[in-house]
Amino acid sequence: EVQLLESGGGFVQPGGSLRLSCAASGFTFSSYAMSWVRQAPGKGLEWVSAISGSGGSTYYADSVQGRFTISRDNSKNTVYLQMNSLRGEDTAVYYCAKGAPTTVFDSWGQGNPVTVSS
Amino acid sequence: DIQMTQSPSTLSASVGDRVTITCRASQSITSWLAWYQQKPGKAPKLLIYEASDLESGAPSRFSGSGSGTEFTLTISSLQPDDFATYYCQQYNSYPLTFGGGTKVEIK
Numbered sequence: 001e002v003q004l005l006e007s008g009g010g011f012v013q014p015g016g017s018l019r020l021s022c023a024a025s026g027f028t029f030s031s032y033a034m035s036w037v038r039q040a041p042g043k044g045l046e047w048v049s050a051i052s053g054s055g056g057s058t059y060y061a062d063s064v065q066g067r068f069t070i071s072r073d074n075s076k077n078t079v080y081l082q083m084n085s086l087r088g089e090d091t092a093v094y095y096c097a098k099g100a101p102t103t104v105f106d107s108w109g110q111g112n113p114v115t116v117s118s
Numbered sequence: 119d120i121q122m123t124q125s126p127s128t129l130s131a132s133v134g135d136r137v138t139i140t141c142r143a144s145q146s147i148t149s150w151l152a153w154y155q156q157k158p159g160k161a162p163k164l165l166i167y168e169a170s171d172l173e174s175g176a177p178s179r180f181s182g183s184g185s186g187t188e189f190t191l192t193i194s195s196l197q198p199d200d201f202a203t204y205y206c207q208q209y210n211s212y213p214l215t216f217g218g219g220t221k222v223e224i225k
Contacts, residue, residue: 045156047213050214
């Protein structure tokens with residue numbers, strides 16, 4: 001059974017940083033792209049970033065380009081999202097999602113709330 | 119960027135109704151379209167991929183059709199478990215984009 005367990009969210013002031021982690025199990029992690037998708041309170045889904053199975057290719061939404069960095073450690077079956085220069089509009093529930101095999105998401109984490117506020 | 123527009127944004131229907139949700143892309147995405155179902159406080163679930171392929175485990179009352187710029191998700195006979203919000207997503211090119219969502223409510 002595929003499991004994606006997210007951690008690292010919480011409360012941070014504007015301009016601050018957070019690192020989200022997503023620990024995966026139940027599949028051959030290095031064979032699949034992974035993405036982060038977020039959902040602001042009461043709003044729809046917004047794709048944030050993706051990384052290829054090898055980690056050699058990364059992609060970002062314009063709204064986070066230059067502020068967020070996606071990475072993965074295939075030896076630990078974990079994908080990360082380093083979020084810097086956080087803004088109020090980054091407040092959302094962040095989901096990690098498994099690619100099937102790349103850009104369709106067949107498994108999702110439980111969601112990790114991030115609140116950016118002074 | 120490819121914009122995805124869903125309609126309607128809210129839909130009121132009864133159990134047993136046939137329900138259709140439309141998704142339009144701002145440019146051709148051939149068949150690179152997925153549909154997800156999301157319930158409050160839960161992660162989305164994949165229903166349909168490549169416009170019309172049913173995800174394993176998704177009920178057969180869900181079907182998808184379309185290509186190019188116009189797509190539909192149909193629920194053949196609405197069940198109580200189907201009251202939720204539905205999103206389309208294009209994966210023709212980065213940045214990946216979702217439609218704004220369609221909330222299916224009880225009439």
